[in-house]
Amino acid sequence: MSEERGVDWDTYQKLEGYVQNQLENIQKGVKQIHHGEKSNNIELSKVAISDMTTLYESFKLYLVKEALEVSDDEYDELVKASKDELFEFDSYYYIVRVYVRNINNNNDN
Template sequence: MAVTYPSTNIVGLDISSLQPTKIKPKNFTFVKANILEGLPFDDNTFDFVFQRYLVSGYPKEKWPYVINEFVRVLKPDGFLELCEFSYLFDAGPADQRLWFTAAKLVEERGVDWNTYEKLEEYAQNQGQLENIKKEVKQIYHGVKSNDIELSKVAINNMTYLYKSLKPILLKTLNISDDEFDELVKASRAELFEFDTYFYIVRVYARKINNNINE
């Protein structure tokens, strides 16, 4: 999550205290907090609030609360932007084992992988947002991306994700280190060959200014 003050200072918020220091911009401030316990900011503080890729971070029932917190700290006429991704489509055998095993483990914590389809509805139901817009894009890992270099980046991102989950996946799949590495290697080839893709949905809106005519 990132938010901005009128002077273009940026405040980043994360539940983890591990943040970069050497590449930290001068106008950036980091705050460690858990949004599920409430944002540590006053009402009407920020001009812009942005969040992406936290579909696996919140249980389904917490999304309305999270969005309410975002809107609470937004100034009237301020903007909220949310961006989330879907599960994989047209996945090959290796990716089906890796991705859907990981996805199932996350679902057991109450996560809803269809959140990307519900962002617009959440924004509409919040009640204090207007001019709600939605953008949908398909992200391909093969030739349909029309950019081979971009495909390589997408494939590398997926590989890093699997490797970060290696301890959990090894235990759940009951396979050896070598078998896991071979599975990831096969996944890289399949992502391109099957042109596996996922959706990214971006929803943005403005906070209603109830005092505009006063």
């Protein structure tokens, strides 16, 4: 669904390239955010899992009819199972931060 709408899932890898001609002192940090045992904060993991399953639920109409071709009940069961599996398999996602300083092109300095 995202690809059909032109979402570029590799944007996080391209952030530095987007800003390198306009900004300086570019620093990028990439961090894995775990949902399971490797998490630094289990309570935060529970919130993240809840957020993920809410996201799945928001895609239900599209996924049931277009992509997965499953019934509403089957989809609900998949979402329910994902809550445990995200924690059990210690699923994770990446957070990417880019810190920069604006280039001053003012020649009056």
